[in-house]
Amino acid sequence: MEHVDVAIVGGGPAGASAAEHAAAHGAETVLFEQGVPREDREGLGPDSTDAAGMLDYWIDIMDFDYEEIPDEVIHRELEGTEFIGPSSRVRLETTGIEASYPKFGYTFHRARMDDWLHERASDAGADLRVGTGVKDLETDLSGVETSHILTLANGDKLEATHVVLADGPQRRITLNALDQFLPVGKSVSDHLSPPKANHIAYQEYREFPEELFAEFEDTLKFWWGYMPGETAYPWIFPNDGTVARVGLTMPIGMDLEDVAHPESYKLLKPSDDRIPQGGEYIRRLLELEYGDEYDIEEDIPLVEDRGKSKGTETYPISSTRPIDSPVGANIAVAGGAMGTTSAFHEGGYHVAVRSGKIAGRLAATDGLEHYNEVWKRAIGDELLRNIAFADIVKDYEPDDWDRAFDVVSGMQSSSDEGSILGKKYSAGVGATKILGAYKKRKFKYRKGRYVQLREDEYVY
Incomplete structure (x- = not known):
């Protein structure tokens, strides 16, 4: 052997x-x-x-x-990222790290x-x-x-x-x-x-008109509060030429009956009898954002020689x-x-x-x-940051995302250096609450407590 x-x-x-x-x-x-x-x-x-x-x-x-x-x-190369809520948005041009x-x-x-x-x-x-x-x-x-x-x-x-x-x-x-x-x-x-431990992600490679691609050629775009589910959101990532990846992540096996207020999500329709599949969500996002000026399938087509299969890919995360x-x-x-x-x-x-x-x-x-x-x-x-933030937004609905982005905008305007953290009192009550919740989660998971199966639980 x-x-x-x-x-x-x-x-x-x-x-x-x-x-x-x-x-x-x-x-x-x-x-x-x-x-x-x-x-x-x-x-x-x-x-x-x-x-x-x-x-x-x-x-x-x-x-x-x-x-x-x-x-x-x-x-x-990127200059920033844009987080878009149902009626509010914020742009970040520094990670603060x-x-x-x-x-x-x-x-x-x-x-x-x-x-x-x-x-x-x-x-x-x-x-x-x-x-x-x-x-x-x-x-x-x-x-x-x-x-x-x-x-x-x-x-x-x-x-x-x-x-x-x-x-x-x-x-x-x-x-x-x-x-x-x-x-x-x-x-x-x-x-x-x-x-139970994974989400499912889906993305498409699409060719954008030059004038439209120029609007986000150096920016990552995320839409929060547009689709239901914990850590569920669509995105656009600019790639080479005028190609961008348009994708989303969402929980596996989610049922529409579990959504408290389906009417509040822009990517759901009253006629839906189940959670849409990834491709349908993407089409709805593109129609919502660009459908007034462009024919989506004609003007923003799939690039079929990219990705895993004919310009698309589905994967667990x-x-x-x-x-x-x-x-x-x-x-x-x-x-x-x-x-x-x-x-x-x-x-x-x-x-x-x-x-x-x-x-x-x-x-x-x-x-x-x-x-x-x-x-x-x-x-x-890095894990502690991600776990703490994911905990905070776990039960967010569309209005919560709008409030959060308004708070972040206020925090940015109150900071001389463009950094979000460290300005909790000058940015108002909303900022204090968000930063307080963040610190509470970090304290909960301190000293490696974010680990869910510890070394001492194994038996040799």
Whole structure:
């Protein structure tokens, strides 16, 4: 049976980063990626689907020098973002967080970015087996050293000393692999079952008229309070030329009967007898915003040689809190598989890359016992921000979003430096309430309490 030092399941940003750093630190490393086809990639690759936007400080979280990222990866440099409510809106031109990147951020070609990470891993000496899936992982703790047996899709088996699970929000291998270390009657699915722990995202690549594209060519646009559901919103991300990704995220399996006031949402109609599908939501958004001047299908057509299939793609995105890894069994879980990505900000490429880098380095140097504490130091502040804000807006309805955006506008106008945080008293009662709620949530989750499955709950 083949044996390696480090086996990595999944070839997305977390898996590829883990492979690079494990190999760079001298470990015999193999990465397994089942591979999917895309219209904009030759051959198979990871499931490269998300809105693909990068904020300035996220590059620092990834631990990259922004100048080393290839030019062909980046679509558009951004000057800001616009949040649009039913009757109020606000524009932000700073994240308020110190960063090395000089702009607000950029949009990027997700498949090219993933492929670049694969190139880095290969150059470091990792064995990348794209097109080879893993169907099972069993761990033997009875010997002097821990042993993991991976069963591949073709029936072959491989033994590894350390394993990094980076199989994304679907967690096809992670759930069963971690259940080995929980007491009888408990399951990782209680925390990370995809239908409950994930949202579903859908997006289309559309070509816009030049004069219309110019209105948002350097801006991310988000519509809040237009569709029901926790962390449910559509967006537009400008890409290359005059192509933009128009997409949305929403809870899985939501029922219209669960919506308290369906008449208050602009993307619902009185004739709806169920929650619209993603494509219908997108058409309604485009008609609402641009239908008075443009024929949507004629003037803003799908770009069918982009995306996963004919200009569209549907994908899961984590919408939960992270878990610790069973490091006592020499297993690290990284990226979306561990719940670090967030539907609140449409993804988490940056935290996936960083957690993968940490997992790969520690696996290669026999230091996985420190993984849970190290990733918390590296990305804990970012997770805490996202979880706290997602909690605050969990039950927001359209009017709540309008009030929030009005408050943010007031906070901006009261700040000499254009920063939102730190001006709670000069911005009025509304700002004080929002910042007070934010601090309350952060206090609730302090010292890593945002972790929903702790290391000490595993049994070896």
